[in-house]
Amino acid sequence: MTEITIFGRGGQGGVTLAKLIATSYFLRGKHVQAFGVYAAERSGAPLQAFVRIDDEEITNHNQIREPDHVIVLDRTLIAPSVQAGLKPGGWIILNTPDPPDAFVEDFPGRNVATIDATDIAVTNGLGTRTVPIVNTTMLGTVAKALNLSLDDVEAALGDLKFGGGNVTSARKAFENTVAQKLKGKADMKAPTAPKGRIAGILDADVGQMPKIRTGSWATRQPERQRLTPPCNHGCPAGNDVRGFIEAASREEYDRALAILLETSPFPGTCGRVCPAPCMEACNRSPLDASVNIRELERYVAEHGKRPEVPAQWRKERIAVVGSGPAGLAATYHLGRLGYRVALFEGGGELGGVMRTGIPSYRLPPDVLGEEISYILRQSVDVHTGRFLDRSDLLKLTHEFSAVFVGTGLQDSRTVNLGNADEEFVEQGIDFLDRARLGRVRLDGLHVVVIGGGNTAMDAARSALRVGARTVRVVYRRTRAEMPAIREEIDEALEEGIVLDELASPLQLHRDGEGVVLTCQRMRLGEPDESGRRRPVPETSEDAQFDLRCDRVILALGQTSNVAILPEGSEIHENGELLGLSGAPMFAGGDFATNEGTVTAAIGSGRKAAWHLHRTLTGENLFPPPAEPIAEPDAVTMHLFKRSPSEQSAMISPVERRRTFTEVRRGMIDSPDHHPALIEANRCFSCGVCNQCDACIDYCPEGIVFRNGDGYRFDYGYCKGCGVCASQCPRGVIYMSEL
Template sequence: RFEDAWRTFMKNNPLPATHGRICYHPCEGGCSRVHVDDGVSIHSIERFLGDMAIEQNWHMPAPKIETGKKVLVIGAGPSGLTAAYHLRLQGHTVEIREAAPIAGGMMQFGIPAYRLPREVLAAEIARIESMGISITLNHRVEDLMAEKQEGQFDAVYLAIGAHIGKQVDIPARDAGKVLDAVSFLRETGMGEKPVLGRRVAVYGGGNTAMDAARTVKRMGVDEAMIIYRRDRDHMPAHSFEADEAEAEGVNIHWLRTIQDIEGSDFNVEIMEIGDDGRPRPTGRYETLAVDSLILALGQDVERGMLDRVPGLEFDRWGSLTVDENMMTGCEGLFAGGDMVPSDRTATIAVGHGKKAARCMGEWLQGKAVREGAAARENVKHLVDYDGLHLWYRTQADRQHEDALSPEQRNDFREVVHGLTEAQVRFEASRCFSCGNCFECDGCFGACPEGAITKLGKGEGYQVNHDLCTGCLACYNQCPCHAIEMQAVQQEVSLPAMAVRMEVR
């Protein structure tokens, strides 16, 4: 039931083929399977279903009702696209305004094509548009409140993204070319090829720095290097990103910081990590030969359009503050993604878009937004590994995706390939179905009183509590802890307390 599985993903995330590639899948670290062998490869399954949806041209249905409400979304990145998608499912009219010539935000301009093929991203954006969502490109919003009033929008979602690279003041004399990583990745993402010289250094230690260095290497330079002031254990990038960069020939100079530049000579100071985990100078120096420097020191949000918006507040880092319902200090103006305090990842941005759409929907209907309560109502009973009743311990090793060898990574072809259908089926079967009945019939076979009735495939079971004696036979054998036993008062003279069985 591949399409049903895909539609289950689509209830939360309209970009499964994209996120199956770019998400760092922290959910897999919380998978109960890690206590037995390795977590289920959730992102690989998501990618497989997303790719199949593109191949089979599956679409989302139009909303059953039209509310007559209009919402303006600023920014066509992951957060803006997701908010627009969920708002449209609710029946609202949604328009997206995007300053760039292509939709996608940092997915389009910040993530290299060897990680995310552009045709995959384009196909998923086109599906969102096909739901009746309007995306206007090359449209930079200068006066937000005027635009809201002129378009007669009932609410606005801000998802501008962080597209301005941070700078650093380095004493330099006759320095070569200096770029910021965001601009560099944007240019290469648009098909441009900046002239960099033979030796290129990337200054920074985050995932963007790794992407920039790996992109530089694919452009045919003699030497691509990273200069970073901390060591591997204290870098913000994921460890596998550094591993892949080094495998592709990127030379990483750990514990180094640039002091000054004279021509192509970079004077760097050697650092050391103190007991507090922070780098500190040693007074020792070395010289590196570099033709071009790419700064990967983080990004800022352009806030010009917000100058005339009343009620907005910003934290000390310049992020726009929002309440628990994603609303800013200006009534009807919501925000999410990179411009609010949070981790700056596409996955967090998508989560913000989904949450904001839910809160905006309630606000547009004139209801009091109860985000905390609403979220709790939508969360199923959670069971961790210790709550399972695993009377079996199957050893089923995780399926791994094929990838190009480091020697083959000399262009922008996708590096990591997806799992096959057989691998995806096997990977899905590794799931313990924590807390959710998967109809193994164990309880049906274990009950000595015949109190459990099968209702048919996909329908679960029915319990006759008049026959149930609370012997726990069903509960103790249920591998996924889908059965709860609850003590209930009885009015009969037999036991003072009995047990009621509930199957989730």
């Protein structure tokens, strides 16, 4: 009879190794027995498995106490005690990168065979990188030491349906095993287990936490990290999107609003008009639908209470030129930093494009007005009604401690439509401003809008509202490439606007009956530098078509007028203008970046304020480099139930066509339905702990504890099983190797 003892840890496959060895001999016609000493199947717990091999039927069912050979699967278990009871001449087979003679002190006079099975197993992808499974690899070394052949090894692996990397690994181990008899005299005295008093059921320590410091079994341990949620990363204004939603999910709307106001003074505005790149980035979208962040922001702006404005002012005064989103955001953040601001606006009212370019059915003027008046509660002198020129700007650099220029995009792009009469063609931005002021009617007219951005949609929808009979939008690419907010396109189509995709205007001309716009059919070609596929003209004979119309509105985008900047200056990457003699001057918003959204301009204004503050004081308010983004695979998606996204209430398309009343009414609470609360609770909180307690609930050892806002792991008893990491819904807990 040959008896073999295997020392390993739960999860390493020791019992399966016993079966593999037994199978090798079984296939040679021997009687065999393989079994493990089972405890509560605890991952990482030291365990033993046994193999008996004999020519006769085996009738002994006892554990093996005097083995012929021993095998150690885990380096941390290699100790002189494994040779207890080992018969003379027996092999000690070790999984270790060290050669046999490294163990001459532990196992003098013994036959020792070694192999770095862990390395071979990892290389061949057996188990996981953090928990390699070494049993099949070790079979090769066992075979080498016990004079089995590679054929025996492969037969046993095949019989138990182990293939691929297992066979490669076992063969590699067979070939790379180092075996030798170590110098010295073998220690034949088996150590005896200490005998202590055994606790009774009425003693306090029965069934309680084991006094064994099981943390010593661990090969990995959980750590906590913070990742950047993709929504936060995607927000051009720099909002802590996840943070405000978490506050909203706890119905703490004042706190939620305060979080938004840290970065943006316009939550009510952005909650209506932002294209919401945060929602594009939302990890929830592959599961069911993105969290409706835009509506939540609006809800919070409407339900939170704005905090009081600080009233301590520095001596420095800053000039801000332009009162669009960038200028107002810069004013707001400068005010928060204690600067007094003089705000210069060329038009009659503050708000820039937010007021003149966004129709009131999307952004009611009183919402904007309220947000602006909150900014004006700081120390702001407002100067309206005069556009500044280059010399004015230069003057400001000598009167103020610093100057910010955020004049936006003042010049509209146009297109040459031939000799058409100017009276039929109008710029979208101008049209929107006139429509807002009630200075235009298009009753009964057929209107064509050219362009695919938000201005085009706004112009088209406003045209309907001022009486147009039909409105068509002509766009060079397809609907999918339109830069306008998706929902706005949807709403426009609902209202009856017709979209002519893949059409480019060529010429406007009169015939006997009226005005005709001739268009060229387009198709999508190769992607251009923006990544969008470039429209190219169709070449077929019927590639041109005519649209009869009474009015053409151009919405082809705007450009900045840099002529107001001082001569010789250039905009530095952080917005600072170099080459000036006076006070520092910064540029921001669309004027400097041409990003084209309110949200990006808000972010730009804030950054300019911080740059400016750093230039004046040396204090750096920019946060350290952000943590890595929480990619979709950081979220444990199966832990979340699918649930539909809550939507804003809307007025009907028929009603919409007649009025500039706001289309979206926001998320409306009823006694039995709180859509905003439901929506806030749909947030995954990607990469940021929200104290959901899943780690506490699922830890099989009970060693995770609340610790302030976070958690503490008792590493003394953590065996590194990884259940907390696998049950963390949001990728906060990860396993690090020890």
